[in-house]
Amino acid sequence: MLTVLCAMVIIPFMGVVSTSIASQQQVNQAGGFVLFPTSISWDAYRSIFAGGVVTRAVVVSTLVTAVGTIMSLAASSLLAWALSRRGSVGNRPMLLLVLLSLLFTPGIIPSYLVVLQFGLINSYWSLIVPTMVSAFNVIVIRSFFVNLPGELLDSARIDGASEWQVFRHLGLPLSKAVLAVVGLFYAVGYWNAFFNAMLYINDATKWPLQLVLRTYVVNGTQLGAQDLGSSLEAVPPQASIQTAILVISIVPIMLVYPFVQKHFAKGVLTGAVKG
Numbered sequence: 395m396l397t398v399l400c401a402m403v404i405i406p407f408m409g410v411v412s413t414s415i416a417s418q419q420q421v422n423q424a425g426g427f428v429l430f431p432t433s434i435s436w437d438a439y440r441s442i443f444a445g446g447v448v449t450r451a452v453v454v455s456t457l458v459t460a461v462g463t464i465m466s467l468a469a470s471s472l473l474a475w476a477l478s479r480r481g482s483v484g485n486r487p488m489l490l491l492v493l494l495s496l497l498f499t500p501g502i503i504p505s506y507l508v509v510l511q512f513g514l515i516n517s518y519w520s521l522i523v524p525t526m527v528s529a530f531n532v533i534v535i536r537s538f539f540v541n542l543p544g545e546l547l548d549s550a551r552i553d554g555a556s557e558w559q560v561f562r563h564l565g566l567p568l569s570k571a572v573l574a575v576v577g578l579f580y581a582v583g584y585w586n587a588f589f590n591a592m593l594y595i596n597d598a599t600k601w602p603l604q605l606v607l608r609t610y611v612v613n614g615t616q617l618g619a620q621d622l623g624s625s626l627e628a629v630p631p632q633a634s635i636q637t638a639i640l641v642i643s644i645v646p647i648m649l650v651y652p653f654v655q656k657h658f659a660k661g662v663l664t665g666a667v668k669g
Contacts, residue, residue: 442642452642461522462525467577474533534576574654586604587602603643
């Protein structure tokens with residue numbers, strides 16, 4: 395059964411990668427899906443990275459993911475640290491607000507009106523600010539901070555360390571595991587997000603990669619030479635271009651995951667009930 399499940403995951407992925415590098419003749423003969431390419435052609439990738447809409451989308455998604463992840467980790471860790479200090483001012487009301495946001499989420503229209511009032515329509519900040527803080531991730535980080543040894547933190551305060559110094563020199567270094575996992579959650583969320591871009595971004599030149607993926611792959615819109623910015627004499631088959639976009643959207647997260655895998659189990663189990 396494990397072999398069958400692995401095959402169900404690996405074979406479609408192999409087909410996507412193989413179709414993206416197959417020659418035009420083989421793609422046409424196979425009906426748009428090639429599992430084992432006999433000849434390799436990189437025309438689809440060359441046309442994608444020729445400076446067209448996909449190239450711009452990759453740059454936009456990379457910048458939004460990098461900036462958004464850093465800002466989300468900073469905001470979430472600072473909020474979680476404040477909520478984990480039981481004597482801080484407004485601790486319980488703020489914690490209650492965070493917990494309530496897990497139960498009651500705003501609708502599309504109120505969210506759009508808030509973004510509109512702040513003047514973020516057609517701005518890259520509309521892809522970051524509305525989802526910058528996740529209540530679930532804040533609770534996970536807070537649970538880790540609560541379990542830090544109180545004696546260690548008190549000893550730093552006795553030595554004259556301020557709350558900011560305790561957070562910076564003790565809280566953050568001791569929470570690398572949970573921050574790595576939460577950072578992965580945020581990065582995957584920003585990289586895969588397309589709905590906010592569909593709502594708030596009207597300029598096609600500012601589209602992230604996932605919105606391009608939805609427009610040209612899911613909806614089946616044809617990519618022409620002008621969209622690709624390609625200098626090739628013949629545009630590669632649409633199937634090759636679409637699967638190449640899929641590969642580009644998957645590979646970055648696959649490359650990041652191995653570096654945080656060792657922290658994944660520890661970070662996810664933080665705050666869980668252990669038997």
